[in-house]
Amino acid sequence: MSARQMKLGLFLWATGHHIAAWRHPDSHVTAGIDIDHYIELARTAEAAKFDMVFCEDAAGLREADINIASQTSRSIGFEPISLLSALAVQTERIGLVSTASTSYNEPYGLARAFASLDNLSGGRAGWNLVTSANPSEAANFGATGLRPHADRYERAREFATVVTGLWRRSGAGHDGQSFSVRDPLDIPPSPQAAPVMVQAGASDDGKDLAARTADVVFSAAQTLEEAKAFYDDLKGRLAAYGRQPDDVKIMPGVAPIVAATKAGAQAKYDALQELIPDDVGVALLSSYLSISDLWRYPIDGPLPELPESQGMKSRQALVIEQARRDGLSIRELARYFAGARGHWRVVGTAAQIADALQERFEGGAADGFNVMPSWFPGELDAFATMVVPELQRRGLFRKDYEGRTLREQLGLKRPM
Amino acid sequence: MHLAVSLNIASATGQAGLTFAEIAGFARKAEAAGIDMVVISDTTEERSSSPFEATTLLAALATVTERIGLVASASTLAHQPYNLARRFASLDIISQGRIGWNATLRQNSREAANFSRPESITDEDFRRRAQEFIGIVQGLWRGWDADALLFDKAGGRFHDPVKMHFLDHKGVFFSVRGPLNVARSPQDTPVLVMSGLGESDLDFGAKVADVVLFEAEGAKAAYDDLKRRAVAAGREPETMKVLMTVGVDELAAGGMEAWLDGKSCDGFNFALPADLSALDDFTGRILPELRRRSLARSVYAGAKLRDRLELGAGGAK
Ligand SMILES: Cc1cc2nc3c(=O)[nH]c(=O)nc-3n(C[C@H](O)[C@H](O)[C@H](O)COP(=O)(O)O)c2cc1C
Numbered sequence: 001m002s003a004r005q006m007k008l009g010l011f012l013w014a015t016g017h018h019i020a021a022w023r024h025p026d027s028h029v030t031a032g033i034d035i036d037h038y039i040e041l042a043r044t045a046e047a048a049k050f051d052m053v054f055c056e057d058a059a060g061l062r063e064a065d066i067n068i069a070s071q072t073s074r075s076i077g078f079e080p081i082s083l084l085s086a087l088a089v090q091t092e093r094i095g096l097v098s099t100a101s102t103s104y105n106e107p108y109g110l111a112r113a114f115a116s117l118d119n120l121s122g123g124r125a126g127w128n129l130v131t132s133a134n135p136s137e138a139a140n141f142g143a144t145g146l147r148p149h150a151d152r153y154e155r156a157r158e159f160a161t162v163v164t165g166l167w168r169r170s171g172a173g174h175d176g177q178s179f180s181v182r183d184p185l186d187i188p189p190s191p192q193a194a195p196v197m198v199q200a201g202a203s204d205d206g207k208d209l210a211a212r213t214a215d216v217v218f219s220a221a222q223t224l225e226e227a228k229a230f231y232d233d234l235k236g237r238l239a240a241y242g243r244q245p246d247d248v249k250i251m252p253g254v255a256p257i258v259a260a261t262k263a264g265a266q267a268k269y270d271a272l273q274e275l276i277p278d279d280v281g282v283a284l285l286s287s288y289l290s291i292s293d294l295w296r297y298p299i300d301g302p303l304p305e306l307p308e309s310q311g312m313k314s315r316q317a318l319v320i321e322q323a324r325r326d327g328l329s330i331r332e333l334a335r336y337f338a339g340a341r342g343h344w345r346v347v348g349t350a351a352q353i354a355d356a357l358q359e360r361f362e363g364g365a366a367d368g369f370n371v372m373p374s375w376f377p378g379e380l381d382a383f384a385t386m387v388v389p390e391l392q393r394r395g396l397f398r399k400d401y402e403g404r405t406l407r408e409q410l411g412l413k414r415p416m
Numbered sequence: 417m418h419l420a421v422s423l424n425i426a427s428a429t430g431q432a433g434l435t436f437a438e439i440a441g442f443a444r445k446a447e448a449a450g451i452d453m454v455v456i457s458d459t460t461e462e463r464s465s466s467p468f469e470a471t472t473l474l475a476a477l478a479t480v481t482e483r484i485g486l487v488a489s490a491s492t493l494a495h496q497p498y499n500l501a502r503r504f505a506s507l508d509i510i511s512q513g514r515i516g517w518n519a520t521l522r523q524n525s526r527e528a529a530n531f532s533r534p535e536s537i538t539d540e541d542f543r544r545r546a547q548e549f550i551g552i553v554q555g556l557w558r559g560w561d562a563d564a565l566l567f568d569k570a571g572g573r574f575h576d577p578v579k580m581h582f583l584d585h586k587g588v589f590f591s592v593r594g595p596l597n598v599a600r601s602p603q604d605t606p607v608l609v610m611s612g613l614g615e616s617d618l619d620f621g622a623k624v625a626d627v628v629l630f631e632a633e634g635a636k637a638a639y640d641d642l643k644r645r646a647v648a649a650g651r652e653p654e655t656m657k658v659l660m661t662v663g664v665d666e667l668a669a670g671g672m673e674a675w676l677d678g679k680s681c682d683g684f685n686f687a688l689p690a691d692l693s694a695l696d697d698f699t700g701r702i703l704p705e706l707r708r709r710s711l712a713r714s715v716y717a718g719a720k721l722r723d724r725l726e727l728g729a730g731g732a733k
Contacts, residue, residue: 179532190467
């Protein structure tokens with residue numbers, strides 16, 4: 001009997017996940033305009049047998065303030081569907097998952113693009129469905145601003161139904177609230193028939209949609225308890241849709257910093273933290289809290305009371321919870337948050353990181369992890385050459401690819 | 417003499433579409449023979465059996481070719497201008513400056529029916545909408561100055577904020593703030609190809625297009641007319657290339673010299689159906705003939721498609 005093994009995704013983000021990654025002396029600062037950089041990263045991840053690479057996306061500037069934006073590397077990058085289409089023919093086995101918004105696309109076009117990516121890659125495509133919570137994206141798609149959370153999810157539900165219907169050849173003749181589609185998809189069935197569906201919403205609406213349609217769920221959690229609560233909650237929702245717990249793989253984000261010694265890893269982390277300008281950290285925190293004037297409050301004081309977000313409800317709750325729990329000032333919170341945007345950070349040796357991952361994996365809080373290197377390429381190389389072999393030694397991660405398609409790789413059923 | 421070859425992958429109806437390996441092999445042969453660009457389109461009124469969508473195919477082709485220009489059709493009904501501008505700017509970076517967008521001002525009724533648009537959108541409204549769309553895309557492509565990116569790690573300045581520009585477009589059909597979250601592309605703006613222009617599209621096409629593809633019928637008059645309109649729009653006429661779209665058989669029958677001597681185009685676009693025998697026939701029969709006549713340049717003049725076609729910065733000033 002083969003023991004349960006964890007899934008690993010590589011979360012790509014130009015220069016790295018740490019907000020100051022681009023300032024690291026060895027980071028690849030031109031990543032956002034260099035396709036060869038991405039080909040290298042994907043091949044590194046493939047050599048380490050990662051299940052997939054994953055591209056985030058936003059159809060607009062991430063920072064509301066241009067002066068803040070100009071102090072980060074986040075305002076330019078590749079549009080992910082074209083990026084992954086290029087990677088599809090430059091890699092062989094690794095899954096290719098791209099984010100795309102249900103708020104700013106049309107289902108027929110998106111279904112076509114992902115079916116094409118699935119064909120180009122021989123069955124390795126996945127779609128991370130997001131509803132897009134950033135007002136600066138909304139401004140690129142009309143004059144009416146960000147639509148309320150519930151409306152975005154209503155559109156997302158219909159969007160997902162149409163796309164999966166088109167992939168499964170039953171979506172033609174749809175005439176709904178937001179969309180109408182007359183014809184079947186004009187791309188023949190792709191190797192996976194339906195590319196893998198990924199989601200990361202953690203609000204009630206988000207979790208419900210995921211329970212209904214997702215194959216993989218990304219999440220953000222600081223503590224094992226939080227991660228486990230999310231895991232149980234989501235798996236518990238599956239039965240209502242006639243699904244089994246194993247039909248959905250839950251992969252929380254983890255931002256590891258690894259070195260030969262614990263002190264060495266801590267030193268690497270501290271050096272990166274030194275590179276964060278305060279105003280950049282506070283602005284990033286503000287955007288995830290959906291508050292525009294956090295900078296008005298004393299930076300060394302506590303987080304003020306906040307109205308409930310219309311943006312990312314779940315991440316706002318996570319940050320507030322952490323601030324109260326650990327008694328953090330705005331400055332401390334901002335600096336902490338700038339490292340991995342609220343995801344779990346583990347700093348230590350390969351064995352310590354493997355211990356931490358193992359604890360959550362075996363403790364019923366994760367089916368695998370979405371790995372978020374602090375900067376590229378260095379922290380990916382370190383994870384691939386130090387942590388992955390350690391996980392393999394422990395039998396927690398496979399030594400070679402098993403299936404051909406991403407669905408097979410993840411142990412997912414073929415869709416009906 | 418500029419030479420293009422266009423492949424309508426959607427025309428593979430009722431038969432298995434070409435595989436990626438077949439299309440890539442063909443593009444590499446065309447590249448080796450000195451063809452300026454391959455144009456991929458994927459729309460028909462019929463249902464296609466091609467496994468690919470044109471822009472995703474282009475990204476993949478960009479990584480397995482080195483010098484040939486790569487153009488894809490993408491419909492203004494099927495996309496939002498911000499998304500489309502991003503897709504093509506990204507493709508241009510991936511290909512190191514070899515990308516073009518083939519835009520059309522004519523609507524395809526199948527698209528309207530699948531993209532939640534009322535089927536009754538009038539041709540005139542479609543045209544006005546497409547013109548606004550194209551203007552937005554080109555405007556977004558110009559949102560970052562060429563020297564905006566600083567990459568100054570020590571100083572903490574990734575880009576110069578004054579060299580990034582909002583578009584702030586508020587039009588009849590679209591409202592788009594910008595800027596694009598993709599860097600300025602290697603060509604500044606990807607090449608804008610227009611095809612299927614009707615009488616009422618000619619002034620707009622002559623003002624903004626880098627390349628116009630047009631049918632062989634009445635070629636000389638149409639060519640002169642387009643160039644005259646370009647001049648009227650304040651352009652140097654040679655910064656817009658007019659390629660006559662010819663079927664391969666037509667060309668063989670008419671004889672190449674006759675076409676060229678008439679100076680009724682700046683070059684040819686060979687329209688091929690998406691099947692293997694047509695590709696083989698083209699690479700085996702037509703390409704050697706073009707080379708024998710030194711029509712296809714095997715030495716590439718510039719690395720970028722825009723240089724190669726000697727287009728300048730593009731569009732009316
Ligand atoms: C690992 C991870 C990656 C995400 N990537 C994106 C992204 O690329 N683009 C985006 O708009 N939202 C992204 N999100 C946000 C969520 O998908 C979701 O839209 C957000 O949490 C709001 O939904 P909620 O209110 O249901 O939580 C990501 C979230 C997580 C945990």
